[in-house]
Amino acid sequence: MTIIQATLSDLDALTELFDSYRVFYKQSSDLKHSKQFLKERMLKNDSIIYMTYLQNNAVGFTQLYPLLSSVSMQSMYLLNDLYVHQNYRKQGIGEALIDKAKQLCKNENNKGLAIQTAFDNPAQHLYQRLGFAKDTDLHFFWSNEFEN
Numbered sequence: 001m002t003i004i005q006a007t008l009s010d011l012d013a014l015t016e017l018f019d020s021y022r023v024f025y026k027q028s029s030d031l032k033h034s035k036q037f038l039k040e041r042m043l044k045n046d047s048i049i050y051m052t053y054l055q056n057n058a059v060g061f062t063q064l065y066p067l068l069s070s071v072s073m074q075s076m077y078l079l080n081d082l083y084v085h086q087n088y089r090k091q092g093i094g095e096a097l098i099d100k101a102k103q104l105c106k107n108e109n110n111k112g113l114a115i116q117t118a119f120d121n122p123a124q125h126l127y128q129r130l131g132f133a134k135d136t137d138l139h140f141f142w143s144n145e146f147e148n
Helices: 008-024 031-044 093-107 124-129
Strands: 002-005 048-054 057-069 074-084 113-115
Touching: 002 093, 008 031, 008 048, 008 057, 008 074, 031 048, 048 093, 057 093, 074 093, 093 113, 093 124
Parallel strands: 074 113
Antiparallel strands: 002 048, 048 057, 057 074
């Protein structure tokens, strides 16, 4: 297993994984816009994407977005995306990607790593096993989608 930080040369393989990830979350497949979205993240340097390769096959990825905490005055990352191709699950790939993200936080002396996921995501047991605690703070979200 090899984990690398994705670059534009990985874009096609990453797009396939990212599109499958979106479909997992009940979105319509859209390779064109998925590729455009990922390319923008890379060109703007506003996320870090790690990919896992097994025998030259892209099998998983995680995408991290930088955040700041005003209260603690520290940086952190939001692990917003984590996906392992269904044929390669239960082989430690997700754990290895999370460990890579944790190491980045340690190297940068960040506050920590937040994970945003669906309430019914079966990977929650993995997060808890790897030391993540459920955040019991009250969260709110405003969506511009419903505003006129």
